[in-house]
Amino acid sequence: MTAALRDVSVEVPAGKIFGVIGYSGAGKSTLIRTVNGLERPTRGHVWVDDVDVASLHGAALREAQKRSGMIFQQFNLLDTVRVRDNVAIPLRLDGTKKDEARRRAEEALEFVGLSDKSDAYPGELSGGQKQRVAIARALVRRPKILLADEATSALDPSTTALIIQLLRDINREYGTTILVVTHEMEVIKDLADEVAVMESGQVVEHGSVLDVFVRPQQPITRDFVGSIIQQKVPRQVIDHLGSAGLWRLLLLGDETAQPLMHGLITQIGVDVNMLHAEMTEIHDRMVGQMIVKVDGTPEQVAAARTYLADRVVSVEDLEA
Template identity: 70%
Template sequence: MSTPAEGRIVFEDVSKTFTGRAADTAALRGVSLEVAPGTIYGVIGYSGAGKSTLIRLVNGLEHPTSGRVVVDGIDVGSLQGARLRTAQKRTGMIFQQFNLLETVKVRDNVALPLRLDGVGKTAARARADEVLEFVGLGEKADNHAGELSGGQKQRVGIARALVRNPKILLSDEATSALDPTTTGQIIELLRSINREYGTTILVVTHEMDVIKDLAEEVAVMAAGEVVEQGTVLETFLHPKADITRDFVTTVIPQGIPQRVVEHLGGDGLWRLLLVDDQVTQPLVSDLITGIGVSINMLHADMTEIRDHTVGQMILKVTGTPEQVAAAHAFLEARVAHVEEVV
């Protein structure tokens, strides 16, 4: 079992260039970020952003061209041979396509890393049964992997990644081949691993829904660079980079149809963001009764981001200039963010 002090990952000005026949390809450019021990850290970006290369540097499947990847104080890129193999055993990997042996029993798929380590068959199978029970597949131990559903196969892949008691778990697009319901189940399983064992989890994905439900912090990547990083909540509330806003809008739409904006006019057309207790305030009734403005509610929704509730409203506020100004000041004092819809 990991302790809270284990599992720190630090990228120090890391670049990675792949040499090709026609031209070199820069997969990573000066990436610096830190994953604290015992946390769940997300890296999001579109295809080609460098996410998978980044995660493969942590367990030494790739080595940086420059910079350092430091795991628990050890420069992984400097390791070779037996020292590298020893370090790799402390890191588990979950793959998008499961990478199971379809005609081999589930128990033996999970036990395989231990068998490769030289652990006896009986002990390896016993440990495999333990982790299969943890991921909720104890009754499937004697099935062949090819008989399982996609979600069950991913649980087996997670069990295999856990069988060595790793301090760090790496998830490379682990949910992208799954339906939304199964994705939610896998996210909850990963959160339970983090809670129960204190395992550091580094997740790379192109799905912002996964980030909002799973990660505590996030780095946004584009063209091999980290363009933005911070807590997931802050990133959702105040995205800075255009690509970050694009990802956020897949979870929280940022506006309303332009023809509606043109019909109503931009003055007094505001988008509000509310967090936690703010979502339960009687804002609209207080604006009407207390300030005397008219309110046209155009849109409202709510979502959960990790352990926070985030609400959104788009309002058209009408009144005298003094009333509208008073309404704006009222809202600024009571919600997380107010902005004009343009």
């Protein structure tokens, strides 16, 4: 028997957006399904609002599950049921009166921007619209926790951006705690406050999204960050230029606006070859990266490194 999760311990702050990232088979979907009792751990506890969901059964478990909503990758809508009635399904299962369920379904559809699609059938909607219906259905019980299992994996980039913004709106408007599982680092960057990185059923790294992007510790984390921020240069570039003075500079905040190259040339006197530069925004902080090749005398190169180290987050020697 293979353990899907091993010695996992994660705390998700209330009202935050928490991301779990990992490759297929890492255990991230199993982890998220323990939060609402769809999966039960063989040992350990799953505390949600001071209630151990892992210990609940029957009616007590069903009542606890009402406090969370879940969004799936494949939408899971009923094709023969109108959009409004798809959204109202959880309320109807709870025994809510038809008129009240309809009113709350319409309210949820208005929030996700689909009030004009109430009478449509899922087959008449785009993939992004279907996912918004699924989000409305997850919201209709007004849950305290929203679980998103690869909610953007089946969507194109522009639609993914719309879903990410909608989830951020939900978090801001309702204070809903959101736990999102994904293999896309772009989603984590744009959506989550904190992230846990999973590999082989374990959490191997955990921290704020900004810290994980700026200082990834584990090889798998560096791989994920590398999908957003380039970590290496091609072998043929190193063979042509040589590795001495080949550096990756990481800049944060105001550091990204400094005239670093001008200072290296005019103050230190080295030659600078800018091979790559990029900036990305993470939670209103600019994160910049430069890959440069610095040439000069050994003394000049050493002075250039000291100059940069005083002005940026890190100066890292690069290899292919």
